[in-house]
Amino acid sequence: MVLGSRRPAGPLVPVRAGGSPLPDTVARGEAEVGGRAAGERLGHRAERTVTGQVQVADGDVRRENSGPATPATGLSSAEAARLLQVDGPNAAAAPPRRHLVTRIAHQLTDPLVALLLAAAVVTTLLRDYPDTAVILLVVVVNTAIGVVQEVRADRAIAALDQLAAPTARVVRDGRDAVLPAAELVRGDLVRVEAGDVVPADLLLHDASRLHLDESALTGESVPVSRAADEEASAGTVVTTGRAVGTVVRTGASSALGRIATLAAATRPAATPLQRRLASLGRLLGLAAVALSALVFAVGVLSGRSLVEMAVTAVSLVVAAVPESLPAVVTLALALGARRMAAARAIPRRLHAVETLGSVTVIASDKTGTLTEGRMAVQQAVTGDGARFGVTGSGYAPDGTVHRDGAAVAVSDELRQLARAGLLCNDATLAPPTEQRPRWGAVGDPLEAALVTFAARCGLEPQTTRHAWPRVAEHPFDQQLRRMTTVHRSCDRRYLVVCKGAPESVLTAPLLDASDDELAALTAAAHRLAGDGLRVLAVAAALAEHPPADPAHPEGLRPVGLVAVGDPLRAGAPDIADGFAAAGVRLVLVTGDHPATAAAIAGQLGLWTEGDPVVRGDDGDPASAPAGARVFARTQPEQKLDIIAGLQARGHVVAMTGDGVNDAPALRRADIGVAMGGGTEVARQAADLVLVDDDLSTVATAIGEGRRIYDNIRRFLRYALSGGVAEIAVMLLGPLFGLPVPLLPAQILWINLLTHGVPGVALGAEPAEPGTLGRVPRSPQESVLGAGLGRQILVGGALIAAVTLGAGVLAAHWDRPWQTVIFMVLGLAQLGVALAVRAPRPAGQRWGNLALPLAVAVSALLQVAGVLLPPLRDLLGTEALGVAELLACAVVSVLPGLVLRLTRRRPAADVGLPWRRGVNQADCAAEEEM
Numbered sequence: 001m002v003l004g005s006r007r008p009a010g011p012l013v014p015v016r017a018g019g020s021p022l023p024d025t026v027a028r029g030e031a032e033v034g035g036r037a038a039g040e041r042l043g044h045r046a047e048r049t050v051t052g053q054v055q056v057a058d059g060d061v062r063r064e065n066s067g068p069a070t071p072a073t074g075l076s077s078a079e080a081a082r083l084l085q086v087d088g089p090n091a092a093a094a095p096p097r098r099h100l101v102t103r104i105a106h107q108l109t110d111p112l113v114a115l116l117l118a119a120a121v122v123t124t125l126l127r128d129y130p131d132t133a134v135i136l137l138v139v140v141v142n143t144a145i146g147v148v149q150e151v152r153a154d155r156a157i158a159a160l161d162q163l164a165a166p167t168a169r170v171v172r173d174g175r176d177a178v179l180p181a182a183e184l185v186r187g188d189l190v191r192v193e194a195g196d197v198v199p200a201d202l203l204l205h206d207a208s209r210l211h212l213d214e215s216a217l218t219g220e221s222v223p224v225s226r227a228a229d230e231e232a233s234a235g236t237v238v239t240t241g242r243a244v245g246t247v248v249r250t251g252a253s254s255a256l257g258r259i260a261t262l263a264a265a266t267r268p269a270a271t272p273l274q275r276r277l278a279s280l281g282r283l284l285g286l287a288a289v290a291l292s293a294l295v296f297a298v299g300v301l302s303g304r305s306l307v308e309m310a311v312t313a314v315s316l317v318v319a320a321v322p323e324s325l326p327a328v329v330t331l332a333l334a335l336g337a338r339r340m341a342a343a344r345a346i347p348r349r350l351h352a353v354e355t356l357g358s359v360t361v362i363a364s365d366k367t368g369t370l371t372e373g374r375m376a377v378q379q380a381v382t383g384d385g386a387r388f389g390v391t392g393s394g395y396a397p398d399g400t401v402h403r404d405g406a407a408v409a410v411s412d413e414l415r416q417l418a419r420a421g422l423l424c425n426d427a428t429l430a431p432p433t434e435q436r437p438r439w440g441a442v443g444d445p446l447e448a449a450l451v452t453f454a455a456r457c458g459l460e461p462q463t464t465r466h467a468w469p470r471v472a473e474h475p476f477d478q479q480l481r482r483m484t485t486v487h488r489s490c491d492r493r494y495l496v497v498c499k500g501a502p503e504s505v506l507t508a509p510l511l512d513a514s515d516d517e518l519a520a521l522t523a524a525a526h527r528l529a530g531d532g533l534r535v536l537a538v539a540a541a542l543a544e545h546p547p548a549d550p551a552h553p554e555g556l557r558p559v560g561l562v563a564v565g566d567p568l569r570a571g572a573p574d575i576a577d578g579f580a581a582a583g584v585r586l587v588l589v590t591g592d593h594p595a596t597a598a599a600i601a602g603q604l605g606l607w608t609e610g611d612p613v614v615r616g617d618d619g620d621p622a623s624a625p626a627g628a629r630v631f632a633r634t635q636p637e638q639k640l641d642i643i644a645g646l647q648a649r650g651h652v653v654a655m656t657g658d659g660v661n662d663a664p665a666l667r668r669a670d671i672g673v674a675m676g677g678g679t680e681v682a683r684q685a686a687d688l689v690l691v692d693d694d695l696s697t698v699a700t701a702i703g704e705g706r707r708i709y710d711n712i713r714r715f716l717r718y719a720l721s722g723g724v725a726e727i728a729v730m731l732l733g734p735l736f737g738l739p740v741p742l743l744p745a746q747i748l749w750i751n752l753l754t755h756g757v758p759g760v761a762l763g764a765e766p767a768e769p770g771t772l773g774r775v776p777r778s779p780q781e782s783v784l785g786a787g788l789g790r791q792i793l794v795g796g797a798l799i800a801a802v803t804l805g806a807g808v809l810a811a812h813w814d815r816p817w818q819t820v821i822f823m824v825l826g827l828a829q830l831g832v833a834l835a836v837r838a839p840r841p842a843g844q845r846w847g848n849l850a851l852p853l854a855v856a857v858s859a860l861l862q863v864a865g866v867l868l869p870p871l872r873d874l875l876g877t878e879a880l881g882v883a884e885l886l887a888c889a890v891v892s893v894l895p896g897l898v899l900r901l902t903r904r905r906p907a908a909d910v911g912l913p914w915r916r917g918v919n920q921a922d923c924a925a926e927e928e929m
């Protein structure tokens, strides 16, 4: 879906006269009767009855507005609270909360658990009660761990939903307030403006140039205009203008609610990693079943009873497959998401948490993301070529104009330039308040800078605007990159003013100027842009008649250039360095002039003389050179092409955006990043919302994403090494004269102690030092890739080797070898859990304490299985002496020790340059350049 331009071009738009933003009584009963009734917009035929109710053709009768007309002060909080009780929240019916019983039933329907329950039935029939007891214990503990993790994950996700919930600007108790959209009630007075998603069905009272993108409801993406007394439906997007309206329907009865597509209603789909792990789980399950069948066959052939071997085989399947994997992954993702939110980067979908770790390119817009978005006119060049400097603080109207370092009086030419910039302008300035001690911008900051400039040139903005009433306009249009307004002069003529990008304004037939004049102004504009300033050219003319098409005025005379500065955010160069060190390439995508873009990119260390600057107005940015890091003069739609081009080269792309028409690009990017201060529609389209508009939090989020992925692989390495070892011991044991190395109850006991709590604790391991200094992993890489498969086999082989070795020696010395195998196999796995932990972060004494604690408790229980008589009876173990126990402990340490000593040092600390982060194809292409 491509939304229209931020302020879509239209034909000659007559300007509404006056129109206070908030009429005295906005829900005017009589006025509405003649207007279009609610429901009509949605294709329902609607008639208004004498009682003020709306009769909708589908038979639905509802009161449009309860009680008396809403006064300009909006509802009182008490009345709103009462209505909220009556109608419920303004949200799609929340997915029903899963009852505990449902959660337990869900755990019990897992195929592995079903297998265990079947085995329990068999052992009960055989009166093998100890085995039955152990099997049931495993089922109970695993179910409990599964349910607890699911609840924790759901809670973390629900908390995130709250943080990223849509908001609405509403008038309550006579004051403007920003509330969660879910708290809106019928009768609430709501304000909407460009970039907002209409939060509920509104009956409009005052609409100024309001255009709505209704594609969410109708599929039609061309914005439609809506005026007072018409309805704005929930879920539509304001592309231009602003309006005030009264809520007439909320939640499920609103337009969006009725077609049941409110985003909140959908349960999050499984993430790609979860899906990949689910299929890996199925594969492992099949492998475990096949190998257990082999163990079963070997056992039966060597004379063991069919039933005993069947129960052994089932236990082995259960023990070898990491059944807690889905729970570990979901919890790791959900807790990671919570941690990101605490770092002020709110993931709106779980998949963002895992995808962030493999981001290779972050494409950022300039204004407000890398720069502060606080603009000020710094230089001005008048039509006669005179150049002025302007100083002052922020948007404050006072300041000075100087030339060659000395304060000068404002010339007529400069005043004309300032006046033109003030008239062709929709912004105003907000004086300081108690909460905000500085002057602020209302509307486009660039235009607000022009208002300040006019004031510094001695003009009184309101008086000037009043003296030159606007009669027609062509709003700023990102395609044309200019804006035109037409004003009535006091002598009944028309002043036509056009301001915009120099290449859009300094061109015939719009401009009537000599080639020399044009060349001089274009060169001046280029020089100013080269200083990193955003340059606007201004042209104007007095005419007898308004232009036939204000989008394309003709015959204007150049009035001058204004060059607007927007300081780099403090720390922006460090952000660029940080991404570079993380192997993530920062790319600047802007609608600004190539010289401005290059200058800013130069200050960020992204660009040096000779590097390419790709121009969006000069061809297809998707076919840009592979190493390009600056895209200028791009249209929002071209962001899609840039993303597609990068993705085709194998990059995982994060894209920032905050405007109305950035939404498609935010959806298309692997990670759409919206600014907390941006538009609602951008926030809702994004995967990640940066609360403080601070791009550096993306780096933190990338680090978190990598940590989570590392921990999932850590868990896999630990759990699968154990599974491999168990199967190897059962298969190879008979070859070493150990007929049935482990009894079913023993296998399940080991499974219980090793998988459950230590597994979950591994998910909480801290990030390895230098996680952010690593090359991002390839998204195509298998979960078991990058050597993990080999590490699992090595780990499994080591555990199996020491276990079988200890068993063989015990058998040789005529000691209870089966118990020795039980002991060593369990303890060695726990040793591996400690060996695969992340290196302790610098300055932290203990790291993740949960893991050693979980391992210690599990080790004690394992020893108890041999020492305590009741457990011995249950598990079929025999007593071991202290020396034997110590020997078992020493042997069990070996696999972990070997793994620890041979651990590769993290590739970190070396601060990889970003170039190493791009894939091979890119490197080759860059070398060719």
Ligand SMILES: Nc1ncnc2c1ncn2[C@@H]1O[C@H](COP(=O)(O)OP(=O)(O)OP(=O)(O)O)[C@@H](O)[C@H]1O
Residues within 6 Å of the ligand: 365, 366, 367, 368, 444, 446, 447, 476, 478, 481, 482, 483, 499, 500, 501, 502, 534, 535, 536, 589, 590, 591, 592, 593, 634
């Ligand atoms: N209000 C305006 N009136 C006239 N011209 C404008 C206005 N705003 C921007 N321009 C011109 O259009 C060009 C593109 O601006 P636009 O706002 O589309 O860029 P952008 O992609 O949002 O930039 P950024 O990456 O800096 O956020 C600007 O360089 C400027 O020359």
